[in-house]
Amino acid sequence: xxxxxxxxxxxxxxxVMHTLTERGAKPRGLVRDHAKGVSVHGPDADLAVGExxxxxxxxxxxxxxxxxxxxxxxxPSQVDWETTFVxxxxxxxxxxxxxxxxxxxxxxxxxxxxxxxxxxxxxLRAAGIATVQLRPSFKMSTLxxxxxxxxxxxxxxxxxxxxxxDRSGGRHLRRRGRRVVRHSRxxxxxxxxxx
Ligand SMILES: NC(=O)c1ccc[n+]([C@@H]2O[C@H](COP(=O)([O-])OP(=O)(O)OC[C@H]3O[C@@H](n4cnc5c(N)ncnc54)[C@H](OP(=O)(O)O)[C@@H]3O)[C@@H](O)[C@H]2O)c1
Numbered sequence: 001x002x003x004x005x006x007x008x009x010x011x012x013x014x015x016v017m018h019t020l021t022e023r024g025a026k027p028r029g030l031v032r033d034h035a036k037g038v039s040v041h042g043p044d045a046d047l048a049v050g051e052x053x054x055x056x057x058x059x060x061x062x063x064x065x066x067x068x069x070x071x072x073x074x075x076p077s078q079v080d081w082e083t084t085f086v087x088x089x090x091x092x093x094x095x096x097x098x099x100x101x102x103x104x105x106x107x108x109x110x111x112x113x114x115x116x117x118x119x120x121x122x123x124l125r126a127a128g129i130a131t132v133q134l135r136p137s138f139k140m141s142t143l144x145x146x147x148x149x150x151x152x153x154x155x156x157x158x159x160x161x162x163x164x165x166d167r168s169g170g171r172h173l174r175r176r177g178r179r180v181v182r183h184s185r186x187x188x189x190x191x192x193x194x195x
Contacts, residue, residue, distance in 0.1 A: 001066030001095070003027040006085065007073070008047070009036050011139075012100055016069050017041055030061050052081030055088065062092035070124075071100035074113040083123045096130040103137040147193050 003020060007013030008029025018041075020027040028046040031037030037047040050057025052072065062068075068089055072078050082099075089097060105117035117135075124131050149155075 002064055004030060004048070004061060004065040004068040004094075006030045006069060007071040007100075009033070009040050010071060010073060013069065013071050014040050017045070021045075028061065028065065030058075052084055053077070055084070058085060058088040059092065062089055062094065065089075065092065065094055067096040067098070068094055069098045069100070074116070076112075078113070078116045079119050079123075082120045086120075086124050086127050086129070090127045090129055094129060096132070097124060098132045098134065099124055101133050101135045103135045105135060144193055150191060 003025060005013050005017045005020070005027050008017050009031050013029070017027055017029050021041075026046060028048055029037055029041060030050055031047050032049070032051050034047060034049050037045065037049075041047065048057070048061035050061045052058070068085075070082060070085060072082055075081070086097065099120065101117040101121055102113060104111065104114045105121060106114050107118040107122065109115045109118065121133050124133070
């Protein structure tokens with residue numbers, strides 16, 4: 001079954017493309033900028049140029065696709081963009097969508113991207129396509145955004161938790177923290193990155 005990886009030039013999508021390729025699959029990546037796609041995935045990668053607001057480009061990218069990984073950076077149009085993709089995928093006969101959501105996703109949340117993810121999840125469930133909704137917590141790579149503060153204060157202030165995948169639900173993979181991760185582990189590479 002051919003897989004379309006959206007956000008293939010993004011942090012998570014690029015890893016998904018690489019991992020699928022390493023495993024012998026031949027995924028297609030949806031990219032906005034072909035040159036950027038080639039710089040990330042090489043000249044032999046199967047890349048479709050398109051974007052969520054361009055229906056024709058989505059139709060072309062979805063041709064022959066059986067399953068898709070759906071992700072987008074947080075943006076005021078994220079709900080419109082991702083639900084447009086879901087509708088295009090349903091029309092194209094896609095059988096499964098794995099959506100990158102976020103822990104805390106809840107419709108009506110005052111946190112805009114929690115609300116956005118919940119509304120996209122609802123739309124996806126209503127579309128009748130088999131779905132896996134990933135709800136990660138804080139990505140450790142995001143800690144690098146704190147490099148400046150570490151450099152200034154020689155300390156890092158943020159809660160974090162060890163992640164565990166709960167596979168029991170089938171349709172939802174919710175990651176829950178069980179034990180606190182001491183910042184001594186991520187602090188060293190952060191200190192190196194911060195100089
Ligand atoms: N950071 C965290 O700790 C965290 C935790 C939990 C969940 N999340 C969720 O993870 C998602 C972000 O993933 P990420 O880190 O991989 O994001 P990212 O690095 O910003 O990548 C976003 C990808 O989406 C593409 N994109 C943006 N707008 C598009 C459009 N209109 N049409 C087509 N493609 C478009 C971007 O293309 P370009 O390369 O062309 O810009 C890029 O490839 C968010 O939804 C966020 O809520 C993040």
